[in-house]
Amino acid sequence: MFDDLRPHLAELRKRLGLSVLSIFIAFVIAFIFHNGILTWITQPLNDALTEVGRIIETQDKATWSMKTNENNVTTVKKASSSDSASKLEKRLTEAAKIADTKLSLILEEAATAAKELAVSLKKLDDANISNIKKHSDFEGKITTHQVGGAFFVALKVSFFAGLLGAMPFILYQLWLFVAPGLYSNEKKMAIPFVVGGSVMFFIGVMFAYYVVTPFGFQFLITFGAFLYTPLINIEDYVGFFTKIMFGFGVAFELPVFAYFLALLGLVTDRTLIDFFKYAIVIIFVAAALLTPPDILTQLLMAAPLIILYGVSIFIVRAVNPAPKEDDESEEEA
Numbered sequence: 001m002f003d004d005l006r007p008h009l010a011e012l013r014k015r016l017g018l019s020v021l022s023i024f025i026a027f028v029i030a031f032i033f034h035n036g037i038l039t040w041i042t043q044p045l046n047d048a049l050t051e052v053g054r055i056i057e058t059q060d061k062a063t064w065s066m067k068t069n070e071n072n073v074t075t076v077k078k079a080s081s082s083d084s085a086s087k088l089e090k091r092l093t094e095a096a097k098i099a100d101t102k103l104s105l106i107l108e109e110a111a112t113a114a115k116e117l118a119v120s121l122k123k124l125d126d127a128n129i130s131n132i133k134k135h136s137d138f139e140g141k142i143t144t145h146q147v148g149g150a151f152f153v154a155l156k157v158s159f160f161a162g163l164l165g166a167m168p169f170i171l172y173q174l175w176l177f178v179a180p181g182l183y184s185n186e187k188k189m190a191i192p193f194v195v196g197g198s199v200m201f202f203i204g205v206m207f208a209y210y211v212v213t214p215f216g217f218q219f220l221i222t223f224g225a226f227l228y229t230p231l232i233n234i235e236d237y238v239g240f241f242t243k244i245m246f247g248f249g250v251a252f253e254l255p256v257f258a259y260f261l262a263l264l265g266l267v268t269d270r271t272l273i274d275f276f277k278y279a280i281v282i283i284f285v286a287a288a289l290l291t292p293p294d295i296l297t298q299l300l301m302a303a304p305l306i307i308l309y310g311v312s313i314f315i316v317r318a319v320n321p322a323p324k325e326d327d328e329s330e331e332e333a
């Protein structure tokens with residue numbers, strides 16, 4: 001038995017070796033351009049931080065408008081009091097010059113007190129203004145907590161980009177591994193399988209990047225931004241981001257795998273229809289495992305997967321429909 005498996009294991013080792021080599025080559029190329037790739041990866045987070053800052057500033061203005069107006073009125077009053085104190089100080093100084101000695105000393109003391117009052121009022125106004133500005137600041141930042149954090153992030157980002165770049169070649173190697181067990185007409189589907197698998201994977205990545213992450217990041221950051229200042233660790237963010245991208249990329253391969261199984265005669269459209277109620281549960285479990293632990297991101301993955309499952313039913317019906325006699329016997333039963 002082992003002798004029969006040995007050629008297949010050798011072929012599998014060859015395909016895996018070529019796939020790993022392609023990933024390494026793509027990784028080296030991606031590392032050269034890791035700054036641009038990292039900018040692309042962090043763009044959704046920067047946009048979310050900017051949007052959350054705008055929301056918080058708007059909320060601050062709405063919440064503190066009455067107090068701000070009161071502060072403005074108080075500042076005006078204090079400013080006028082400061083001016084009055086300055087004028088009083090000047091008049092008292094002039095009166096001291098023309099008064100006798102005893103009255104002059106009293107007027108000079110009053111002028112000094114008025115001057116100190118004006119200075120105190122001005123300092124109080126400056127403190128109130130700085131407190132108002134400080135309250136409206138939002139300083140969300142992307143940080144690193146490790147000495148070599150930037151370097152390891154560059155490696156992770158390059159590996160992520162390398163895996164994406166090598167995906168078509170990896171799918172081609174997968175096809176070459178299973179092709180010997182197919183008929184000649186089935187082997188002609190190599191190009192559609194590779195192209196379709198690559199396109200659906202990148203559609204999943206783009207859907208996650210342009211649809212899921214803007215809503216997901218903004219929701220997660222806004223949730224606690226009124227109480228905490230978001231200082232996002234870049235190492236955690238890259239892992240968070242890649243998990244979302246690969247999760248959606250793999251999820252969007254569902255129609256391709258359904259087509260491939262139908263081509264092998266392993267499933268029919270009736271099989272997928274009967275399995276639909278179980279597929280709903282599996283889809284939500286897979287969405288929980290492939291996405292971060294928040295309900296919004298899980299729903300954003302589960303909803304397209306349900307739609308793709310429906311599309312897969314039509315694809316399988318076109319490739320390997322259930323025999324009509326089976327449908328008729330089920331209807332009679």
